[in-house]
Amino acid sequence: MKRRDFILKTAAGTLGAGLAGCGSGAPRTMLIKKDDIRYSDYSFKATVPRPSGGSIPAGELGTTGIRVSKFGFGSHMRSDIVKFFDERQQIIREAYDCGINLFDVYDKEHECYQYEPMGKHLAPMIKNVVISIAVLPYENRTLEQEFERDLKLFGRDHIDLVRIHAYDPSQPGWEYWEKCFRLKEKGAIRAVGVPVHYLSDLDSVLSSFPLDFVLFPYNYYHNTAWLGHSVEGKSADFEPLPEKLRKKGIGVMTMKAFAGDPLQPPLRHVADSIKKHPELNYNQAALRYVINSPVRPDATVTGMYNLDHLYLNVDAYLRPQMSAEERELLEKVRNVARLSAKAWLPDHYRFLEEWASETTDLGEISV
Numbered sequence: 160m161k162r163r164d165f166i167l168k169t170a171a172g173t174l175g176a177g178l179a180g181c182g183s184g185a186p187r188t189m190l191i192k193k194d195d196i197r198y199s200d201y202s203f204k205a206t207v208p209r210p211s212g213g214s215i216p217a218g219e220l221g222t223t224g225i226r227v228s229k230f231g232f233g234s235h236m237r238s239d240i241v242k243f244f245d246e247r248q249q250i251i252r253e254a255y256d257c258g259i260n261l262f263d264v265y266d267k268e269h270e271c272y273q274y275e276p277m278g279k280h281l282a283p284m285i286k287n288v289v290i291s292i293a294v295l296p297y298e299n300r301t302l303e304q305e306f307e308r309d310l311k312l313f314g315r316d317h318i319d320l321v322r323i324h325a326y327d328p329s330q331p332g333w334e335y336w337e338k339c340f341r342l343k344e345k346g347a348i349r350a351v352g353v354p355v356h357y358l359s360d361l362d363s364v365l366s367s368f369p370l371d372f373v374l375f376p377y378n379y380y381h382n383t384a385w386l387g388h389s390v391e392g393k394s395a396d397f398e399p400l401p402e403k404l405r406k407k408g409i410g411v412m413t414m415k416a417f418a419g420d421p422l423q424p425p426l427r428h429v430a431d432s433i434k435k436h437p438e439l440n441y442n443q444a445a446l447r448y449v450i451n452s453p454v455r456p457d458a459t460v461t462g463m464y465n466l467d468h469l470y471l472n473v474d475a476y477l478r479p480q481m482s483a484e485e486r487e488l489l490e491k492v493r494n495v496a497r498l499s500a501k502a503w504l505p506d507h508y509r510f511l512e513e514w515a516s517e518t519t520d521l522g523e524i525s526v
Contacts, residue, residue: 203246205466210474214258220457221410223350223371225319227289229450230476231261231460233414234273240464244276250469251280255288257473263291263320263460274312285313291320291460293354294335302338306347319349322374326353327363336368352410356510358384358400365407372410375400377456379448379489379521380418380496381514401454413456417445420462421508422500429495434488441492442468444485446475451524483526490521 215228232254240247251262264277274292281288290313296305309318321339325332342348350371353364364370377384384400401411417423430441449459463469501512 203243203249203465205470207467207470207474209253210257210470210477212477215473215476217258217260218457220320220350220412221372221404222408223410225289225349227261227458228259229456229458230259230446230472231263231291231412231458232259233460233462234262234264234277235420235462241276246465247276248280250463250466251277252283253466254463254469254473255281255284257469259473260287261289261291261458261460266293266295266297274309278312278314282314285315289319290315291322292318293322293324294339295324295332302335306342310347317347317349320352320372321348321350322352322354324354326355326360336364340368350410352412354414357513361400370407370409372412372457373400373404374412374414374460376415376419376511376514377413377449377452377454377459378416378418378445379519380422380493380500381415381511382452382520383514383516385452385454386516386518386520401456410457411454413449413454413459414461415511416449416459416461417442418496418500419504419508419511421504422496422511425499425503426492426496430488430492433491434484436484439484439488440471441488443471443475444481444489446472447479447481447485448489448521448524450476450479451481453520453523481524481526486521486524486526490519493519493521 215230217226217228219225220227232251262277262281265273292309294302294306294309296302300308310316323332323335323339325335327333339348339351343351352370352372352374353360354374355361361373375384404411418426427441449456461472463472497515500515504511
């Protein structure tokens with residue numbers, strides 16, 4: 160048995176023992192394969208009803224004047240889903256029909272360029288959507304050449320949101336900040352922001368540039384940005400990040416609503432094994448936590464790979480009230496995450512543990 164499988168079985172078993180006598184019954188044995196997420200294995204045919212009763216709410220991103228849907232479509236994509244062009248296009252256009260106008264497009268992932276297919280998928284509504292991208296030059300292009308290429312692929316004369324992955328003057332790409340703000344002055348970019356992986360990522364950027372938005376991890380487990388406590392339980396003694404940003408008029412965007420790609424499959428399996436009510440859905444519970452949390456993000460972005468993902472996520476926004484059973488479920492899953500998350504995270508995702516607090520604000524979430 161692989162270490163990954165053993166840890167998950169052990170954590171689930173420990174939790175199950177703790178629930179004995181609570182009417183939960185023994186948890187199912189769970190084995191998670193290393194390549195648990197194989198998107199091409201998903202059925203693209205919806206098995207849940209299309210949500211009805213409205214569309215995704217929207218609001219201004221910070222003080223940018225840009226109106227974004229509270230829920231955004233994250234376009235993470237792997238090579239095994241590229242061949243499903245028509246199915247992917249249906250999901251994206253369904254998202255737009257459900258009220259999603261924010262499309263956060265990853266530039267290159269798993270050797271897949273994503274701007275070109277996304278430009279084609281969004282072509283019929285390209286003037287009505289908010290495009291969010293990262294500007295990183297490839298194939299020896301300059302930043303200016305890369306940006307011109309991006310504009311052509313999306314068929315537009317501007318990009319709405321551009322994020323830069325450079326956090327201090329010693330890093331390659333720091334010069335992109337000034338270049339992007341010059342493009343903003345020319346009207347080619349509407350807002351410039353940054354995705355943060357560590358809280359310290361913001362130190363130099365916030366003091367150097369007039370940021371328009373910040374994108375950071377936030378969910379029921381990774382909530383240090385709001386609570387201000389480190390994973391070791393020591394007070395970090397800092398102003399909650401959302402409050403700090405809003406005082407500066409900076410837009411608040413969150414990501415990793417389901418605890419991040421590596422943790423989502425095992426934690427979803429944990430949730431499915433311990434939930435008392437079959438109708439409870441882990442993803443919906445996690446989204447409702449974000450929707451009802453004190454952070455009040457201007458927008459939350461997450462990846463979606465089939466119509467069921469889309470419909471369940473949209474339904475959470477159309478019916479945002481969180482139930483006591485959902486809150487209880489997330490509390491229990493969070494306890495498992497505290498025991499095993501470090502072992503489940505690959506090296507390049509270990510940064511997420513900086514956002515995991517020993518305390519929780521689940522008790523503050525209204526039900």
